[in-house]
Amino acid sequence: MTAAAGAKVAGAAFALALRDVSVNYRVERGRTLRALEGIDFDVPEATFCAVIGPSGCGKSTVLRLLGGLLQPTAGNVTIGGRAPRAVAAEHRLGVAFQDHALLPWLTARENVALPFAAVGRRVDDRRVDALLDLVGIADFAAARPGQLSGGMRQRVAIARALVLDPGVLLLDEPFGALDAVTRRRLNLEVQRIWSERAITTLLVTHSVEEAVFLADTVVVMSQRPGRIERVQPVTFARPRDRSLLAAPAFHALVDDLTAALDAADVLA
Amino acid sequence: MTLQAGRIAAGLAGLALVLVAWEGAGRFGWLGPSWPPFSLVAAFIAAPEHRALLSAAASQTLREAALGFAAGSVAGCACALVGVLIPPAAFGIERFAAIVNGIPVIGIGSLCAVTFPPAVNPVVVASLAVFFMLFVSATAGLQGAPAGGHDLLRVLGASRWVTFARLQLPAALPAVADGLRLSAPIAVVGAIIGEWFTAETGLGPLLVNAMQNYQIDLLWAAALTGALISMLAYLALGVLQRAAARRFLGQ
Amino acid sequence: MNARPWRGFVAGYWPVLLILAGWQIWIVAGHVARIVAPSPLAVGREIAAHPALYAAAGGATLAVAAAGLIIGTALGCALAVLTWFSPLVTGMLTLPAVLIQSTPLVALMPVVARLLGYDERTVIASAVLITFFPTFTLIASGLRALPPGTADLFDVLGARKLAALRLLVLPSAVPSLLVALRISSANCILAALVAEYLMGTSGLGRLFATSESRFDTAAAWAACLVATTVSVAAYAASRRLERAARGRFPA
Structure with missing residues (x-):
């Protein structure tokens, strides 16, 4: 049932x-x-x-x-x-915008993990790591948005959009x-x-x-x-x-x- | 348009609320006997016998502040120009401004009191206080011209003078206008503190004497008068600042 | 060993050195009476003769000013966060706050002295007052200046308002907080000095007032010099803090 x-x-x-x-x-x-x-x-x-x-x-x-x-x-x-x-x-819902909307004071990894905190869930570290891998920015996990190229910022934004396993x-x-x-x-x-x-x-x-x-x-x-x-x-x-x-x-x-x-x- | 109107309405409502709270606190003595209700202060100012005293004091202070404002802003802008046009001087002048800006107005007031004639002291103090403000904002404005503009003029082979007149000066005007607006209360502070040391009349001595003699109504009336002339100057210069921002920043 | 630091100091502070030299020459060559103005060497000797006195007074003023800065900043932030939940309340409070900033607040300290009585609390209250209003208006607007798209992001994620406040809105206001601290750092020392001077309670302000009434110009200028040093140091510290945080919290 x-x-x-x-x-x-x-x-x-x-x-x-x-x-x-x-x-x-x-x-x-x-x-x-x-x-x-x-x-x-x-x-x-x-x-x-x-x-x-x-x-x-x-x-x-x-x-x-x-x-x-x-x-x-x-x-x-x-x-x-x-x-x-x-x-x-x-x-x-997962979302990514043209102006990436990353928080400048967080690292790439923290930005990907942000949705967990935003909705009051415990951060699933393995999922965050898997997504950083998936979008190919695992090596830049500790960098802040200001240190990343435009393409890498959008990769972070895509990973963030996917992190809560969205239906849309x-x-x-x-x-x-x-x-x-x-x-x-x-x-x-x-x-x-x-x-x-x-x-x-x-x-x-x-x-x-x-x-x-x-x-x-x-x-x-x-x-x-x-x-x-x-x-x-x-x-x-x-x-x-x-x-x-x-x-x-x-x-x-x-x-x-x-x-x-x-x-x-x-x-x- | 409607958003702007809503904001103004909210601001005015807040202002009304502040006046009501002021009145209530005075009426019911929440903050002790030294806090008179607003209506009493307003009535005190409006009474003919006080009005003459207050307006004489206010016009004296305003005159000193205005003279200091004019002298200080001209000198501040001139020094900023020197700093920008003679780059090697800029570094030292900037440090100098930071240090001189740290000299408390109260110290300037007393130092000038022994050096300048009593009548001039408030003007000098006000002009020094305004000088720093304008120096800092004009320097920031002159250095803040868009880099693309510099590159464009260099590619066009423009002379130094043209670069200054066509690029740096217009770019600096909004910052200067902003500095002028922020200097309005500073000029009044300078004039009043300058008066504390040398003057017998004006808002400064009125404030200090009323404080020492427990003349609560007079104290508040003098403070409110000082606040009003400063606010009006600030608002008037705000119109200028907005016009400059519209014209030169496209806001 | 290395002559460069010395040369760097001259390059950075030449206007100050120039003024000190000119001042000394003026006093010596013009045979200016000590009661009119002391020479820089006399001021230096005065401080060297009573280092404990000036250090204690400077420390006392710094302590009350810092207490006022902390309380004023905390109150300003707290009220701004409370009003964040209601744009209407923010709008209502912003106009009065801006208007009060446009008044010569420092010169109106006699009102505060009368209201709270002649003691240390009034000095702290003066520093709180001078800190509170700019902090409130800056933080209130900082709380609404979010990086583009982030508010929509939190909306689409279905984040709760408190989570958005903690994760997005408060960190976004950090640059505004740093600007508020920079503006207030020197201001709160000035406010404390003026209050101390008016009431003759303690600290550098009192030292300044008593020296002045004794016509001991060297002591008065020495107090002023210490106050300037404290004020410039406070400003430099806040500037350094701002620069350090800028990398992480770009405005």
Whole structure:
């Protein structure tokens, strides 16, 4: 009975669903700005979804809705049928931001261990070590963020996002501030980590190539107010590796989506 | 806009709360007989016979503080310019400023009392106190120009003068404006403490005499008057500071 | 053995040496009466003749000022943390706190002396007052200046408010605390001196006041010199603390 209930929760506990979601921001007295309009899509359990779109289209707003940081003006946002805040209260969301959000006074290791303390749990040292290993920064565990390169900071941030064994991973342009070479290498790492254990993931990104390489589904959004232009399944076999980056089919899809993105960027 | 309005409203509510607490503490004697209610102090200031005394004292102190403020800020900025334009001098001048800044105003007041004529003493003390503040903030501002700007002007082959006029001076103005604002209360402190040593009139002697003679109402009225002139100067200079920050920092 | 430290000292402190030399020449060449101003050598001889007296007075002033600094900083931090839970209360308290900072607080010490009576507690209270307000406003804003994204991170993790306070908010305010200590370190010594001087209770302020009333200028200037040394040392110590912590807690 307990096992059955557990299995049922595990079944679709972390599927993401956005139903006809709109978001208005209040700019000034009486004036509002519509950031999102009629956003409606699903991310099935244990799949990887990437959201791309022109700057300011509300991509990050989608992520903030799923993190429970923002309430929709209209429509419904759920994770496994529940409100994101309820899932956050159970500490099952992992998140990484573009500006890494590491605490500058803690070492890399302490930053990875931080979520345990933040939710009042005992630090699982073995898990922290395993994650430092997984993202390849075990040798820099004692360094502070100020002593690390941008790429290494993002590795720490990814390890931190994974440390509580989240059911949902939210990645907000985590590699947006990195150079192209580091970015590609980290994409390969994320792909490897994700292949070992598939977590329901939403990635917000500028890079079409990154989206196609990592995701099962790419959602293309239009210029503000953000609407969905296209939902594109990506069916390349997993695990994916460097060879995919050279494949003609990969480039054809990237070109196709880039064209869709350019069309979406034209101001109405 | 609305956020700003909310903040101002909260601040004013807090101010009202402070005045109510002041009044209550005085009314019910929570803090002893030396704490009069606000209304009594305000009524004391408003009474015609006291108003003449207080306004004479306040205008004297304000005049001394203003003269000291003007002299001190000009001298402070000038020394900061020398320090920046003659780099070898900068190091020693900075240490010097730190040390002179450590001389307590009360010491300056007494030292100047034997050297300068009594009427001038408060002005000198105020100007010295302001001098350090402006020297420090102007130096920080002149040295704080963005490095990218220096590189750009060097690549363009700009002269030293152009670099100074186009880059360092505009970059320093917000810091100078900030220093001027913070110097308002410092100038008043300098003037009042200077008065303690040499003057018979002004807010300084009024405060000390009222303290020694248990004239509680007069003591509080003089303190409140001193606080008000300093606050008004601070607020007026705050407008200048914000304008400078808007113009030169894009805030 | 090595001439460099000496040369470094001259390079760093040449304005001070220049002023001391000029002062000595002025006194000797101008035949200035000792009652008007003592020479630096006379001040030095005065301190050398009564080292225990000046050390005891300096120690007493330093002790009360340090007590005031610690109490004022603790109170300022505590109130800022309490108000962190309510932005409204912070907003209400910030305007009065800033306004009080814009008043000539040091010069208004006669009010405090009358309120609390002529004893040591008043000296400490003066140092507390001068420390409290800047500490409160700096910490209150420091508690809201979090590294970008970290507040969202704690939110998404479902962290409790107290955990966020302990792990994120309090450490974020450390740079503000260090700035507050730097500002207050010299200020609290000045406040203690002024209170001691006004009431003639103890420490350097009293030594200064009694020497002054005896027209013993060498002793008065000696007290002032010791006060300056203590004040500069306190400032330098707080600066060093700030620099040491900057690596770990970048502003």
